[in-house]
Amino acid sequence: QVQLVESGGGLVQPGGSLRLSCAASSIFFSIYAMGWYRQAPGKQRELVAAITSGGSTNYADSVKGRFTISRDNTKRTVYLQMSSLKAEDTAVYYCNAHGMNRDYWGQGTQVTVSS
Numbered sequence: 001q002v003q004l005v006e007s008g009g010g011l012v013q014p015g016g017s018l019r020l021s022c023a024a025s026s027i028f029f030s031i032y033a034m035g036w037y038r039q040a041p042g043k044q045r046e047l048v049a050a051i052t053s054g055g056s057t058n059y060a061d062s063v064k065g066r067f068t069i070s071r072d073n074t075k076r077t078v079y080l081q082m083s084s085l086k087a088e089d090t091a092v093y094y095c096n097a098h099g100m101n102r103d104y105w106g107q108g109t110q111v112t113v114s115s
Contacts, residue, residue, distance in 0.1 A: 009109030
């Protein structure tokens with residue numbers, strides 16, 4: 001069982017920045033692929049960014065060049081640095097851990113981009 005706890009969400013103006021963090025409980029954190037997903041009201045959950053155990057990353061087209069995913073295995077934490085935020089980035093952001101044929105999810109953190 002892996003517990004994931006997100007933090008760092010909040011209200012930010014368009015063009016602003018936020019950094020999300022996701023702390024994992026598992027001592028096997030380093031072998032998990034980690035991802036950030038988001039779900040806006042009335043829409044399906046979508047992948048925002050992912051990072052493999054080896055550090056390879058991929059991003060949704062809508063956030064390329066604006067968001068950066070990273071991980072610190074010593075802290076068992078994955079980060080999502082979000083810049084140049086837009087109103088359409090407003091959503092609940094979820095952390096995901098994938099490994100050993102299992103998926104784990106955090107409780108989500110709200111990000112609201114509004115003036």
